[in-house]
Amino acid sequence: MEKSEKMFQKLFECLADSVRKPQRFELGEALFWDDPHISKSMLEAHLNPNVDGASRRTETIEKTLEHFINSLSIKQGDKVLDLGCGPGLYSSRLCAHGISVTGIDISRRSINYAQKKAREQGLNMDYICKSFFDIDYDGVFDCVLQIYGELCTFSDETRNRLLGIIHRALKDDGRFIFDVSTRALRMREGVKNKWYFSDGGFWRPNRHVVLEQGFDYPEFDTWLDQYIVINEDGEVKTYRLWFHDYSLLTISQVLNNNGFEIEYIWSALEGTEYKKGSDWIAVVARKV
Numbered sequence: 001m002e003k004s005e006k007m008f009q010k011l012f013e014c015l016a017d018s019v020r021k022p023q024r025f026e027l028g029e030a031l032f033w034d035d036p037h038i039s040k041s042m043l044e045a046h047l048n049p050n051v052d053g054a055s056r057r058t059e060t061i062e063k064t065l066e067h068f069i070n071s072l073s074i075k076q077g078d079k080v081l082d083l084g085c086g087p088g089l090y091s092s093r094l095c096a097h098g099i100s101v102t103g104i105d106i107s108r109r110s111i112n113y114a115q116k117k118a119r120e121q122g123l124n125m126d127y128i129c130k131s132f133f134d135i136d137y138d139g140v141f142d143c144v145l146q147i148y149g150e151l152c153t154f155s156d157e158t159r160n161r162l163l164g165i166i167h168r169a170l171k172d173d174g175r176f177i178f179d180v181s182t183r184a185l186r187m188r189e190g191v192k193n194k195w196y197f198s199d200g201g202f203w204r205p206n207r208h209v210v211l212e213q214g215f216d217y218p219e220f221d222t223w224l225d226q227y228i229v230i231n232e233d234g235e236v237k238t239y240r241l242w243f244h245d246y247s248l249l250t251i252s253q254v255l256n257n258n259g260f261e262i263e264y265i266w267s268a269l270e271g272t273e274y275k276k277g278s279d280w281i282a283v284v285a286r287k288v
């Protein structure tokens, strides 16, 4: 077969693949958060103070921490574990309040940035680059944080495994503070179905094409944003970002089944009063 014919066939397969609905939580490319180029784009997104991107905007982060300290009495001497701490935007501010924080993240770039910042600011931080599925703490922390919907990205089995790890890491009576997205957010953002050409950007440093396709699994409150990235040299990678959204009822059931009970809920981690139909549910759950 001619080279150009093979190329055409490959492109045709990519297009066909881009509209095939995957099995729920079917894996895509494993290297995402720690990919050398994507992690650079992610760090830029984390550090943009004005956009809710990889982290929320600075104003929201500051309000959230004010709420944690004033209303939840997270105080000097408490031991906090921040799972998926990114570049340490929450961890470093908590540490500056005298709280002892351990930050875990799988992205080397984010952890390197966080460590460098901590040195510059004279903060005694414990930042560790590893997967939060590989931690092994037993009864160490007063509080575990997981901020910006990370719990929604896992299948039920994987989520329950993580809740078990968090439960074990907490002291008796310790608190797990996190947020989950709801179906309302997903419906507002809507299905994406487009392709674009880039000279270099978020996914790749050089010329590439992205086939972006959203898939809805309404009976499971699950959603997939899929990105097929085609490089100029013909390399093709499929990235799958899964979201399992929750309602107050479903997240309560999950927590109860995994040894937690809900202490507080809000519509946002800054302490906004909970309203049915909100985009997010922020939760403080007590280990029982």
Ligand SMILES: C[S@@+](CC[C@H](N)C(=O)[O-])C[C@H]1O[C@@H](n2cnc3c(N)ncnc32)[C@H](O)[C@@H]1O
Residues within 6 Å of the ligand: 033, 054, 055, 056, 083, 084, 085, 086, 087, 089, 090, 104, 105, 106, 107, 110, 130, 131, 132, 133, 146, 147, 148, 150
């Ligand atoms: C949406 S970002 C939120 C970061 C941070 N919590 C914030 O709000 O600023 C999710 C973070 O989780 C990290 N992450 C994803 N999977 C992880 C894993 N298995 N173990 C550790 N970190 C992980 C990513 O590298 C990323 O920094």
